[in-house]
Amino acid sequence: MREFKLYDTLSRTVKPITTSEPGHLKFYSCGPTVYSYAHIGNFRTFLTTDLVIRTAEAIGWDVTYVSNITDVGHLTQDDVADAAGDDKMAKALASKEGDQFANVWDLARFYAVAFEDDWKRLNLKTPTVRPRATEHMREQIVAVEDLIKKGHAYETPTGVYFSVDSFEEYGKLSGNTDRENLQVAVRDVVQDDNKKNPADFALWKKDDKHLMQWFSPWGWGFPGWHIECSVMAQKYLGDTIDLHGGGEDLKFPHHECEIAQSEAGTGKPFCNHWMHVTFLQVEGEKMSKSKGNFFTVRDLLEQGFDPIALRYALISVPYRKPHNFTIQTLKDAEGNVERFREAGRRIEAILGEGWLESAGDFGSDQLGQELSGIYEQGLNAMLDDLNTSVAIAKALEGTKAILRISSLSESDAKEGAAFLAKVEALLGITGLIATQEPEEEAEPEIEGKLVSVWVTERDEAKKNKDYATSDLIRNKLTAAGIELRDTPDGTVWAKR
RNA sequence: GGCGACGUACCCAAGUGGUUAAGGGAAGGGUCUGCAAAACCCUCAUUCACCGGUUCGAAUCCGGUCGUCGCCUCCA
Numbered sequence: 001m002r003e004f005k006l007y008d009t010l011s012r013t014v015k016p017i018t019t020s021e022p023g024h025l026k027f028y029s030c031g032p033t034v035y036s037y038a039h040i041g042n043f044r045t046f047l048t049t050d051l052v053i054r055t056a057e058a059i060g061w062d063v064t065y066v067s068n069i070t071d072v073g074h075l076t077q078d079d080v081a082d083a084a085g086d087d088k089m090a091k092a093l094a095s096k097e098g099d100q101f102a103n104v105w106d107l108a109r110f111y112a113v114a115f116e117d118d119w120k121r122l123n124l125k126t127p128t129v130r131p132r133a134t135e136h137m138r139e140q141i142v143a144v145e146d147l148i149k150k151g152h153a154y155e156t157p158t159g160v161y162f163s164v165d166s167f168e169e170y171g172k173l174s175g176n177t178d179r180e181n182l183q184v185a186v187r188d189v190v191q192d193d194n195k196k197n198p199a200d201f202a203l204w205k206k207d208d209k210h211l212m213q214w215f216s217p218w219g220w221g222f223p224g225w226h227i228e229c230s231v232m233a234q235k236y237l238g239d240t241i242d243l244h245g246g247g248e249d250l251k252f253p254h255h256e257c258e259i260a261q262s263e264a265g266t267g268k269p270f271c272n273h274w275m276h277v278t279f280l281q282v283e284g285e286k287m288s289k290s291k292g293n294f295f296t297v298r299d300l301l302e303q304g305f306d307p308i309a310l311r312y313a314l315i316s317v318p319y320r321k322p323h324n325f326t327i328q329t330l331k332d333a334e335g336n337v338e339r340f341r342e343a344g345r346r347i348e349a350i351l352g353e354g355w356l357e358s359a360g361d362f363g364s365d366q367l368g369q370e371l372s373g374i375y376e377q378g379l380n381a382m383l384d385d386l387n388t389s390v391a392i393a394k395a396l397e398g399t400k401a402i403l404r405i406s407s408l409s410e411s412d413a414k415e416g417a418a419f420l421a422k423v424e425a426l427l428g429i430t431g432l433i434a435t436q437e438p439e440e441e442a443e444p445e446i447e448g449k450l451v452s453v454w455v456t457e458r459d460e461a462k463k464n465k466d467y468a469t470s471d472l473i474r475n476k477l478t479a480a481g482i483e484l485r486d487t488p489d490g491t492v493w494a495k496r
Numbered sequence: 497g498g499c500g501a502c503g504u505a506c507c508c509a510a511g512u513g514g515u516u517a518a519g520g521g522a523a524g525g526g527u528c529u530g531c532a533a534a535a536c537c538c539u540c541a542u543u544c545a546c547c548g549g550u551u552c553g554a555a556u557c558c559g560g561u562c563g564u565c566g567c568c569u570c571c572a
Contacts, residue, residue: 247572
């Protein structure tokens with residue numbers, strides 16, 4: 001069994017992931033709150049978890065991957081202490097963009113669909129389960145009742161709170177073990193005088209005015225932000241999970257609170273390995289919703305950028321390093337994705353359609369051995385705390401080895417196919433799998449026929465050495481976004 | 497106030513004790529081509545912010561200086 005090493009926030013070391021069942025990884029990754037379109041920073045995190053799955057599968061592991069959607073509008077300051085801010089979703093509904101929605105439920109549904117759409121376009125693997133907070137209300141209420149019963153939570157006139165002092169190890173993940181520092185950390189949060197400790201966090205908030213509310217043993221209200229992940233992780237993965245991840249901001253308080261709730265409830269370790277993704281920066285600066293200096297995935301795709309190039313750009317720097325995303329990075333990525341596609345086109349010319357799906361393993365000939373070695377180096381880089389920079393360099397190295405061969409033999413093409421198929425499975429950046437939305441596919445059919453007519457026309461002109469006409473046609477097509485390439489086997493075209 | 501990251505060529509960036517400091521972009525030259533495009537080939541850091549130290553040996557370890565940035569609050 002091969003080792004898959006990843007930095008673990010809890011032990012603060014890079015260590016091999018251990019799975020409770022051999023070869024079966026149980027992984028929970030915190031998803032977004034759906035009150036707006038997801039931005040590229042969100043996706044740096046989700047892409048990182050996607051790479052964990054791909055890497056695990058590349059060494060033959062089964063992965064049960066749970067990634068939730070938070071569709072309850074939690075309070076904006078319900079983090080360390082309790083609630084006092086506005087509801088995120090209510091805020092979104094009240095904003096200009098919110099006018100199109102009848103209510104918060106409608107809004108959550110809309111952005112959840114948009115999110116899954118972006119997810120597919122960036123070629124992320126579909127989770128085994130994608131649970132929603134609103135669909136697990138009963139379980140959350142039961143969990144809160146259980147914590148009260150076990151003496152870890154108590155009711156006040158404003159809600160139900162988890163007693164931080166009842167859980168010795170509170171703070172072990174984030175290092176916020178020093179109660180004095182905790183006081184500093186919670187300084188700006190509005191306090192509830194009925195709480196036993198200002199750091200106690202909400203499990204249930206009483207509020208019969210809230211836009212989303214449920215009936216509970218404590219009256220009308222809604223659940224605290226942290227309890228949903230504890231409940232859903234346990235429901236789908238069991239009391240102890242192998243790996244849990246999310247953005248670096250979730251370390252404290254969110255994951256700290258998840259640990260406290262879960263372990264206080266079950267008496268068992270909640271999770272053996274924690275990973276956190278460092279925030280993405282844009283043009284050298286932190287991006288955030290409140291600053292408004294962010295790109296959504298949609299923004300960039302609407303500007304015509306290739307979704308796979310966006311994926312490439314977002315994973316090109318290892319996840320624990322600060323990554324300064326720029327438009328230039330994205331443009332650089334486009335060229336490289338195009339190189340994978342070019343290699344794919346050459347292979348398809350020999351093996352025909354379906355070559356990627358039917359690609360086999362490496363052979364024993366020289367090219368097969370060379371590509372096999374390069375792929376192994378890339379895989380090893382991924383197994384060493386997801387070194388995507390090296391893995392991508394290896395993907396390009398192998399692709400160049402394929403492109404270097406001016407005339408591929410059938411055996412060469414098969415080796416190349418094996419390489420590209422493995423790279424695609426591991427990194428998802430070759431652009432050889434269509435991620436376009438289905439409705440966009442109808443039009444190119446007709447368009448393609450029109451282009452073919454012009455290409456034939458131009459070939460005629462070229463044959464007659466009428467270069468004025470042939471160049472005119474090429475220029476017109478270029479202006480229309482169609483790029484022509486004359487190859488020994490004839491003219492091929494691609495959309496730019 | 498607490499915690500942490502980073503500073504490598506024009507740009508992005510890997511490398512964290514030892515042969516030639518990955519890879520990509522840009523730039524320059526070349527092959528191919530009617531010309532292009534694409535692809536391929538070649539060139540492009542004796543040097544890793546700065547100053548000391550440890551060591552046979554450091555971009556890599558230690559100390560200091562300067563600079564940039566992030567998390568702890570909404571946010572992945």
